[in-house]
Amino acid sequence: MKRNSSGISSAEQTPDASVIHRRKFLASLGLGVTAAAVLASCDKDDDNDNQAPAGFIDLGRGDVGILNYAFALEQLEAAFYTRVIASQYSGITPAEVALLTDIRDHEVAHREFFKTALGSNAIPGLEVNFAAIDFSSRTSVLNTAKAFEDLGVSAYNGAGKLIQSADYLLLAGKIVSVEARHAAYIRDLLSNGTFADNTAVDMNGLDLVKAPPAVLDVAKSFLVSKLWAGNLPTS
Amino acid sequence: MNIHKLITDIEKVDPEVYERLDSRRSAVSQFAKIGGKLALAAVPLALGGMFKKAYGQGNSTIVGVLNFALTLEYLEAEFYTRGAAAPALVPVGTPAVGAINTIRDHENQHVNFLKTAISSLGGTAVAKPTFDFTARGTFPTVFTNYDVFLAVAQTFEDTGVRAYKGQAGALISNNDVLTAALQIHSVEARHASHIRQMRQARNTGISIKPWITGKDTGGIGSNVQASYDGEEITTQAGVNILSFVSASAASESFDEPLSRSAVETIVAPFIV
Known part of the structure; x- marks a missing residue:
């Protein structure tokens, strides 16, 4: 998955501070809410890690x-x-x-x-x-x-x-x-x-x-x- | 394990959980990278470490550790200060004078550094105890017999290394304090290495290496055995080091920690 927060729908964008914090936190991981659900199941790889240069x-x-x-x-x-x-x-x-x-x-x-x-x-x-x-x-x-x-x-x-x-x-x-x-x-x-x-x-x-x-x-x-x-x- | 739910639950009691965990985000994103059974097994462990880092020990625990370290540094600083000043103890005109002065200066620097660190954390530095370097008569000639002085020095240095090592985990939540403690820890190990070489150079017929073999005291004897007990182990994190090298090398290649209580028992006879 790519580094973004597109998993957060507009309906979730309330001014509630804790939600913003959660969103910011998850986004900082390169994870949206959907991504967190995947993370929770621990059964899929995340491909947004950095790749070593060839060689x-x-x-x-x-x-x-x-x-x-x-x-x-x-x-x-x-x-x-x-x-x-x-x-x-x-x-x-x-x-x-x-x-x-x-x-x-x-x-x-x-x-x-x-x-x-x-x-x-x-x-x-x-x-x-x-x-x-x-x-x-x-x-x-x-x-x-x-x-x-x-x-x-x-x-x-x-x-x-x-x-x-x-x-x-x-x-x-x-x-x-x-x-x-x-x-x-x-x-x-x-x-x-x-x-x-x-x-x-x-x-x-x-x-x-x-x-x-x-x-x-x-x-x-x-x-x-x-x-x-x-x-x-x-x- | 539902990490999302776990974090949401924590958020109910600590709205700042995300800020606390934010600095640990590389660790969290790691879970997503690792796949399969290994990851499932590793997640609770890694999560535990992450929360320990995020919440960790409070300042009071850290100040307590630093005051423990300060007491040991007071002990060493006064020991070398008095040893360097004692007439006809360290042989005049030899490299030993410079070496003892170097170590003395470091121990005094450690005292000052720790005092500053403690006050910057809002703590109060403990006062310097009154010391008895004869250890209630065990080393009556400590400041008149150079070999006894070096034997006590070696014991202090090797014990100091073990003491700092034993406290590293308690400092894991504070990167700056942990790093400084590690920097002191390795200086004590440099001192230990040099004092051991100084004892070897005395040609007393006892082989003393810069490192600790088994639980050998280097000829000092049972009075200081507690400072070396436990150094003999040859299994590390379940890995048998004897598979790779001799028993001597296996024990030498890893220095072992001592608990705070074990260190306090060792130094108690030196404190009035």
Whole structure:
């Protein structure tokens, strides 16, 4: 059905405020009264959602969309650390191997968790583009890791308010603090003491926060697959 | 389920239901998109979330949560302020001085931020309690023995992360407060990670990672076990994480919440 309120007949257009409110509300959903009846029966699809451009992967809407958004970021991180461990940079220490392997495993756990939880609603596996990363260089690898971890923290912090379900909000909370632990460790590997410096934490002691479009804008340079967030909630 | 009737019924007692729900319209239109049995099963859940968002917890509940958080921040702020000022505690001329000062400053910023947030919601900030950082004699050398100081710091940070996580759901109705709480939550996790690395660097023979493995206290012992109990779980939302990674990694990859009452029990010995 198209976005309109044509289902409201002129006879219904009384000045009663509550009716106007109801009409406005339903119209804002792209639904007239007839549409609401269809909605009530829950047996028909609504085709007025936004369509992803050709070649783009639609993350979806509502909580499913947010979970797919997280799934996409975890895919990116898991792929990155898998490469880091498979082709270790020169001069890597045994302690770094151990903890970077831990991080790889955490990101794999996150990725597989989302994939399993989303089931048939999951977006496909993403194709990554790590051409800009020199996996033999400690500086290149750790700077990329820092960017990914800070991005992950900012993404989960920004996604919290977009989540409807308290259960999913808690799950995001369980993951984001682990990403923050990673971020602090990676930052300290690059420069000890930068775990929460003023590039990550503001004057109120608050961490990074980014909305999905800003996060995806950073992520896209590491992805061949194209993600589309046009159906994600924005508030 | 007749959503139209449901909303009309609510309208009888709350004429502003449409305005309240309006900001949740993407969630409502989602129902129309999903088809079949899955949608039928999902609608009550999603509706519940939507109404929780629209009506949610009142300001008094939110102020209560923020005052709980403020008490924890008072605890941390005074702990680091006193630790940083204690003579011959944090090794002079090492990076530890800067790290402790950074964390101290953040905790004081959190105190001020929460006070402002509480008053902007029309609430009254609780007063700072009097603290006993020996926890009634459990840590008698907390400000004279650097390793004890770091052990207590680690416990405060890891507990703080769990405390904020446990309150996220109670803030779901207020986007601004929820987001700020999440931003504090991840800063506490950065602190926890760094304090753990500082303890590891002390070379005490105990392996301490930036993340929590199982319910391991990192050698601190039974005095702080309550801050780690429950961290060992390896099933998340019914998904067995052991299917993907080792038991250690499965527990490390998800931090667990603590209830307000559990946190209050943990910090009670530190409050006079």
